[in-house]
Amino acid sequence: MIRFIQPEQTLPLRSLVLRSGLSEDQCIFDHDLLPTTFHMGYFDDSDRLVCVLTCMKENHGKLPKAGYRLRGMATHPDHLRRGYAGDLLRAAELHLKTQLQVDYLWFNARSVAFPFYEKLGFEFMSDEFDIPGIGPHKEMFKLL
Template identity: 45%
Template sequence: MIVKFIPPEEVLPLRSQVLRDGKSYEYCVFDEDARPDTFHLGLIDEEDDVPKCVLTAFPQARDGFAGIGYQLRGMATHSDFQGKGLGNQLVNFLIVYLRGQGASYVWCNAREAAFRFYQNLGFEFISENFEVPGIGTHRVMYLQIN
């Protein structure tokens, strides 16, 4: 497996499968996908050149936090590859890359099912639970990286 910067259309299959219950790709596009400062990472299986884990990130400050912030969004791992460390590998690549870009912190709106995943990477809760309609319980999580 290799980490690559990928075009936005390559994240849609996993967003659909993992995050949106198989809904059509039009429901899986984020407004931020079109921003010129947004980037998408994929952990690519070199045998079939298909991403098995993806994420999206873009500069986005969070009230109350100093420095340059990035929001992590749309983290998804193919169901056949979950629990095998791919998400860890991809987020760790993101952290190293963002440090190189001078970022101070990264944050996300984590789904309840992913709380432990992000905690194991060092993220901390900075909000109470909140509901995203049609998706479920979330909390904002934060990681200082510089």
């Protein structure tokens, strides 16, 4: 089941999956508490939160109109390749398009996730670059 969640609910998965076990207080994003930011989670049949994402209002200079940025998308390692992340991302896209009238979603994608995002219709808009301590990324986007 997909639900909107509170920012603090994203932190355990952000820490585990995206920040190599860094303390949860170091996994908070500047925009987490802004009223324009929302967080969504996928709960399994046992009501465990197994996948999270955050969307924050942030335009990208290469793209026109109103945009949002995806941050902190993470799936628990025990729940990979079950379709949860794709379902969660499609739910966020639907909310952005129908409820918030957003024109596009963009983000910095880790190289290991390129095929996942490409399957969901996202396109590259930068060359590969390194985020120190995290690894290689490319900017990606999708018009909604």
